[in-house]
Amino acid sequence: GAVVSQHPSRVICKSGTSVKIECRSLDFQATTMFWYRQFPKQSLMLMATSNEGSKATYEQGVEKDKFLINHASLTLSTLTVTSAHPEDSSFYICSAVRDRGPYEQYFGPGTRLTVT
Amino acid sequence: RKEVEQDPGPFNVPEGATVAFNCTYSNSASQSFFWYRQDCRKEPKLLMSVYSSGNEDGRFTAQLNRASQYISLLIRDSKLSDSATYLCVVTIHSGGYQKVTFGTGTKLQVIP
Numbered sequence: 001g002a003v004v005s006q007h008p009s010r011v012i013c014k015s016g017t018s019v020k021i022e023c024r025s026l027d028f029q030a031t032t033m034f035w036y037r038q039f040p041k042q043s044l045m046l047m048a049t050s051n052e053g054s055k056a057t058y059e060q061g062v063e064k065d066k067f068l069i070n071h072a073s074l075t076l077s078t079l080t081v082t083s084a085h086p087e088d089s090s091f092y093i094c095s096a097v098r099d100r101g102p103y104e105q106y107f108g109p110g111t112r113l114t115v116t
Numbered sequence: 117r118k119e120v121e122q123d124p125g126p127f128n129v130p131e132g133a134t135v136a137f138n139c140t141y142s143n144s145a146s147q148s149f150f151w152y153r154q155d156c157r158k159e160p161k162l163l164m165s166v167y168s169s170g171n172e173d174g175r176f177t178a179q180l181n182r183a184s185q186y187i188s189l190l191i192r193d194s195k196l197s198d199s200a201t202y203l204c205v206v207t208i209h210s211g212g213y214q215k216v217t218f219g220t221g222t223k224l225q226v227i228p
Contacts, residue, residue, distance in 0.1 A: 006216070020178075043219075043220040043221050044160070044204075044218050046216070046218070049216075051213075093159050093160075097214050097216070103207055104165060105150070105162070105207075105216060106162065107159040108159060109159050
């Protein structure tokens with residue numbers, strides 16, 4: 001299957017700092033990428049849809065100024081958690097959708113963020 | 117009503133059993149359908165796409181019923197390694213953009 005990478009896989013940061021997470025589709029172009037968050041024993045929650053060359057679309061309740069998304073190329077999207085707080089600690093997963101049908105979505109391995 | 121609904125389970129089945137999951141969706145404009153599996157503390161992995169004609173991959177069979185707006189996943193001869201959460205995913209494509217909606221997942225536990 002297609003490969004999507006995420007970096008870093010784990011990060012621990014102090015409260016008030018910012019963390020950038022990268023999502024790359026390694027063997028296909030992806031106009032659309034998605035960012036999800038998953039808390040323990042809960043389902044995936046879509047945070048935002050990232051479209052190459054345009055502004056991201058955020059889901060209700062997700063602060064766009066706190067979670068900055070940049071989709072600079074057809075293979076790279078970044079999520080920056082600004083001024084992180086302990087409640088931002090979570091598993092962040094990105095996914096990329098092929099530009100051509102059947103539009104399967106491939107997930108990165110996730111980034112486990114811990115804010116102390 | 118949620119856009120995509122699944123029975124959360126858990127489904128506890130013995131090894132070798134056949135188990136079926138259903139997923140209903142509310143938006144009739146939905147175009148693409150998938151089943152993913154997610155193991156604990158891991159990312160979801162694509163299990164199979166779902167086509168109107170139905171498709172089979174080994175022990176797994178997926179069906180789509182557009183008229184009733186549901187998709188199903190059948191697992192035959194369950195293995196211990198099938199224990200996971202199974203996610204139903206529905207996608208709409210429009211003007212180069214995609215709207216993807218996940219079900220909350222159905223947890224399967226296969227017991228020896």
